Amino acid sequence: MKKIAVLTSGGDAPGMNTTIRAVVRRGIFKGLEVYGIYNGYRGLIDGNFVSMNLGSVGDIIHRGGTILQSTRCEEFKTVEGQDKALTQLKEKGIDGLIVIGGDGTFKGAEQLTAQGFPTNGIPGTIDNDIAGTEYTIGFDTAVNTAVEAIDKIRDTAASHERTYVVEVMGRDAGNIALWAGMCAGAESIIIPEVDYDAENVVDRIKKGYERGKTHSIIVIAEGVGKGTEIGKVIKEKTGFDTKVTILGHIQRGGAPSAYDRMMSNQLGAKAVDLLIDGKKGVMVGLKNNQVINTPFKEVEKEKHKQMMDLSTYHLARSLSI
Ligand SMILES: Nc1ncnc2c1ncn2[C@@H]1O[C@H](COP(=O)(O)OP(=O)(O)OP(=O)(O)O)[C@@H](O)[C@H]1O
Numbered sequence: 001m002k003k004i005a006v007l008t009s010g011g012d013a014p015g016m017n018t019t020i021r022a023v024v025r026r027g028i029f030k031g032l033e034v035y036g037i038y039n040g041y042r043g044l045i046d047g048n049f050v051s052m053n054l055g056s057v058g059d060i061i062h063r064g065g066t067i068l069q070s071t072r073c074e075e076f077k078t079v080e081g082q083d084k085a086l087t088q089l090k091e092k093g094i095d096g097l098i099v100i101g102g103d104g105t106f107k108g109a110e111q112l113t114a115q116g117f118p119t120n121g122i123p124g125t126i127d128n129d130i131a132g133t134e135y136t137i138g139f140d141t142a143v144n145t146a147v148e149a150i151d152k153i154r155d156t157a158a159s160h161e162r163t164y165v166v167e168v169m170g171r172d173a174g175n176i177a178l179w180a181g182m183c184a185g186a187e188s189i190i191i192p193e194v195d196y197d198a199e200n201v202v203d204r205i206k207k208g209y210e211r212g213k214t215h216s217i218i219v220i221a222e223g224v225g226k227g228t229e230i231g232k233v234i235k236e237k238t239g240f241d242t243k244v245t246i247l248g249h250i251q252r253g254g255a256p257s258a259y260d261r262m263m264s265n266q267l268g269a270k271a272v273d274l275l276i277d278g279k280k281g282v283m284v285g286l287k288n289n290q291v292i293n294t295p296f297k298e299v300e301k302e303k304h305k306q307m308m309d310l311s312t313y314h315l316a317r318s319l320s321i
Pocket residue numbers: 009010011012041071072073074075076077078101102103104105106107108109111124125126127171
């Protein structure tokens with residue numbers, strides 16, 4: 001292994017830059033040449049490669065976003081697209097690839113691996129929805145952003161005796177909603193992993209007002225449906241002044257938290273070390289506080305929904321009566 005390349009793909013996540021830095025610096029430390037690929041799989045197909053040195057990743061450890069840019073690339077899902085990518089890697093003399101992204105990104109990496117190109121993955125997505133790891137880079141920062149926002153909403157909600165529905169990100173997973181809802185003391189948390197019971201949500205709001213609460217906060221994961229629809233139902237059924245706030249992409253930006261930076265460094269370096277040791281076709285991850293690796297095939301097979309530990313959800317409910 002002499003030359004490796006790194007790319008970021010799918011939705012960006014705080015910590016991607018720290019991870020790029022870790023990959024580049026660990027690679028150089030281990031005597032490798034390291035290339036960056038711009039725009040994820042799009043840049044891989046187009047041959048948009050750049051040579052990276054120690055200075056290329058200076059002053060990015062604390063920055064949100066990704067200096068390599070990220071895209072969603074439909075062409076890469078086709079055999080023709082993957083062939084073009086493999087030709088580029090061959091022409092540039094690259095021996096190994098590291099992809100930073102989410103579940104979709106690893107499906108792509110699995111294809112490259114199946115076609116014989118050594119590829120490893122690092123989980124980078126705010127959703128924390130990847131099987132084979134208990135943590136994905138960016139989740140902690142996103143949750144903290146959501147909690148900070150909900151704390152602010154609570155101030156104004158209390159002043160005006162309002163009910164707020166706050167929609168947070170999570171395409172198919174309720175992890176951000178669960179953590180942010182629990183940490184911000186939401187009355188109800190609505191996530192795709194648990195059947196939505198509108199009557200129960202309304203009931204909890206009414207009971208809260210009856211015992212003198214001045215506000216209610218309902219956190220909903222976007223994967224369940226539109227917060228605006230739920231807001232309408234709550235308003236109709238309670239008669240309370242109900243507002244809806246969609247936090248949106250604010251959750252994807254900002255400086256990575258210390259925890260995200262630590263994970264970026266640990267997982268980034270491990271992905272490089274594994275390639276050097278000849279271990280390929282795996283995603284690095286965290287289990288029981290240990291850095292582990294899981295074959296892409298298994299990452300795909302396991303369903304994240306079945307992995308979610310719902311004890312946290314039930315605990316949150318018991319604390320928000
Ligand atoms: N089945 C597949 N085969 C080949 N490539 C794929 C496949 N699925 C996804 N990809 C590639 O990975 C890219 C990123 O996937 P996707 O848009 O699902 O984001 P992700 O990696 O899951 O990240 P996030 O969910 O955090 O946004 C896609 O645009 C596509 O190029």
